[in-house]
Amino acid sequence: MPKITFLPHDELCPEGMEIEATTGESILDVALRNGIEIEHSCEGSCACSTCHVILREGEDSLNEPEEREDDMLDKAWGVEATSRLSCQAKLGDEDIEVEIPRYTLNQVSERH
Ligand code: FES
Numbered sequence: 001m002p003k004i005t006f007l008p009h010d011e012l013c014p015e016g017m018e019i020e021a022t023t024g025e026s027i028l029d030v031a032l033r034n035g036i037e038i039e040h041s042c043e044g045s046c047a048c049s050t051c052h053v054i055l056r057e058g059e060d061s062l063n064e065p066e067e068r069e070d071d072m073l074d075k076a077w078g079v080e081a082t083s084r085l086s087c088q089a090k091l092g093d094e095d096i097e098v099e100i101p102r103y104t105l106n107q108v109s110e111r112h
Pocket of ligand 1: 045046072087
């Protein structure tokens with residue numbers, strides 16, 4: 001069973017968290033099941049970018065992103081080479097480490 005390590009995020013999981021998960025689950029589902037309220041404005045239908053996360057380890061064990069995911073990611077705040085939409089990123093067999101960005105696009109636009 002793969003394990004997800006969520007790095008500390010000031011609001012969503014200040015201490016960070018390690019969670020046992022199941023191959024094939026999305027990162028978003030695992031987070032929500034464990035009380036880490038990653039934003040998910042479109043409810044996981046790959047139509048927003050609020051569920052953006054950055055992989056710090058193990059990104060190669062996830063499913064490949066589809067073109068639509070890459071298109072949506074372009075709109076996210078703070079995108080990096082290992083960014084994924086957590087609702088679309090499905091776990092493989094290996095452990096991964098995930099950083100939740102400080103802001104989502106929704107929050108950034110609320111500030112302006
Ligand atoms: Fe909207 Fe993931 S929740 S793309």
